[in-house]
Amino acid sequence: MTSPAQGHEVALPPLPYHSLDDLEQLARARLDAGTWAYVSDVAEDGRTHAREKAVLEQIVLRQRGLGDGGTVDPSTVLFGHPLALPVLAAPTSGQPFVHADAERAMVRGCALAGTLAVVPMTGSTLIEDIGAQGVPWWLQLYLPSDTGTAGEIAGRAAAAGARALVVSIDVPVLARRRNVPAGYPPGWNERLISLRQGSPESLFILDNAPFTWKALAALRDRCTLPLLVKGVLDPDDVRRAIDHGADGVVLSTHGGRQLDCAPTAAEVLPSVVEAAEGRCRVLADGGVRRGSHVLRLMVRGADAVLIGRPALWGLAVDGAHGVRDAFRLLQRELITAMGLTGCWSTGAVHPDVEWHPPTPPAR
Numbered sequence: 271m272t273s274p275a276q277g278h279e280v281a282l283p284p285l286p287y288h289s290l291d292d293l294e295q296l297a298r299a300r301l302d303a304g305t306w307a308y309v310s311d312v313a314e315d316g317r318t319h320a321r322e323k324a325v326l327e328q329i330v331l332r333q334r335g336l337g338d339g340g341t342v343d344p345s346t347v348l349f350g351h352p353l354a355l356p357v358l359a360a361p362t363s364g365q366p367f368v369h370a371d372a373e374r375a376m377v378r379g380c381a382l383a384g385t386l387a388v389v390p391m392t393g394s395t396l397i398e399d400i401g402a403q404g405v406p407w408w409l410q411l412y413l414p415s416d417t418g419t420a421g422e423i424a425g426r427a428a429a430a431g432a433r434a435l436v437v438s439i440d441v442p443v444l445a446r447r448r449n450v451p452a453g454y455p456p457g458w459n460e461r462l463i464s465l466r467q468g469s470p471e472s473l474f475i476l477d478n479a480p481f482t483w484k485a486l487a488a489l490r491d492r493c494t495l496p497l498l499v500k501g502v503l504d505p506d507d508v509r510r511a512i513d514h515g516a517d518g519v520v521l522s523t524h525g526g527r528q529l530d531c532a533p534t535a536a537e538v539l540p541s542v543v544e545a546a547e548g549r550c551r552v553l554a555d556g557g558v559r560r561g562s563h564v565l566r567l568m569v570r571g572a573d574a575v576l577i578g579r580p581a582l583w584g585l586a587v588d589g590a591h592g593v594r595d596a597f598r599l600l601q602r603e604l605i606t607a608m609g610l611t612g613c614w615s616t617g618a619v620h621p622d623v624e625w626h627p628p629t630p631p632a633r
Contacts (some may be wrong), residue, residue, distance in 0.1 A: 285595055285602070290559050290580045293596055299614070305367040307449040309582050310528045316448060316533070319471035319526025322557030324511075325536045330625045331564040334612030342609045345384075346600060346616045348551065348574055349496045349517070351406055351433055354384025355601045356536050356616055357564055359593070360522075360555050361410035361500075363434065369585045373400060379593025381405035383601070387593075388576070401430030408434040412441065413485045415463055415547050420485070421492030435493055436520065439481040440501025445528045483514050491513030498553070501528075503538050505545035508552075511588035516549035516606025520574075525556070525578050536570055540621075543571035568616065569623045593632035 312319040365372040373395040380387040442460035500520035521535035535554035584596030
């Protein structure tokens with residue numbers, strides 16, 4: 271007898287990998303030492319990065335065998351765009367070092383999996399070339415001090431077909447990395463030189479200007495796209511982001527590559543959701559390696575989740591098809607976790623799914 275969850279899983283195509291761990295090992299074997307050091311790098315002692323997965327593993331879910339029946343449906347809708355699963359590709363630099371087709375392959379792979387990629391501002395592909403592929407994508411942006419430039423980029427992104435703009439605020443200074451202290455792999459400037467020159471057709475015009483709420487509000491006035499703020503981990507910053515026009519926030523430690531004593535997204539999610547009061551969408555990333563990790567973050571209040579390194583592993587192994595497979599692995603595991611916790615749809619995921627040990631009776 272086949273359960274509803276198993277029935278849905280059988281419908282998914284077979285994959286040549288058992289888990290994301292397989293993709294990681296294959297990617298490490300294919301990439302040169304310098305690129306692998308950059309992809310896997312963390313800040314200082316790597317404490318924040320190590321804690322992210324550890325905190326996720328500490329979240330225990332209630333196993334519920336019976337429900338209303340039917341097929342487990344992991345799909346969702348985000349800013350009007352339907353997604354086959356509530357997982358997106360985070361904006362990750364260094365893609366041209368990982369695969370020759372870089373951001374183009376990342377965006378195509380996400381589309382093949384029924385989701386979308388957040389294209390990094392520090393990329394090697396013009397946004398017009400990204401848009402020419404005809405699939406959904408978001409653009410990540412570091413705010414330059416010239417708010418007019420930011421507005422111009424937002425306009426270009428909208429014209430090229432971007433569905434949202436994600437402003438990263440967690441790099442006011444670049445943390446010292448453990449494996450690549452300079453922050454970037456050898457050859458970085460040469461690969462991105464046309465973008466760094468600030469030519470009219472360039473995308474990357476970051477000048478390390480400090481982020482200000484005033485700049486965010488100015489961008490909001492000029493941006494017609496949904497606007498998300500990435501890199502917040504404090505409820506007060508979430509409130510301020512909303513007050514300055516943000517439609518969403520992304521809780522993120524930048525892959526454990528910035529503050530090496532920061533809380534994780536999983537830890538701050540409940541307080542952030544409370545602070546947001548339903549006024550914006552809440553996304554999260556950090557340490558996600560299993561479909562059950564996705565569900566755990568959603569139980570804590572995330573509307574959707576982003577993955578960074580796992581998407582790069584898939585890109586390294588098989589280009590767009592490897593990216594697709596990374597998401598399908600998570601989709602398969604998420605369906606299983608949802609079915610075993612009685613969550614037959616993403617709308618049925620709620621905080622009560624998390625199990626807490628009983629409180630001992632008062633003596």
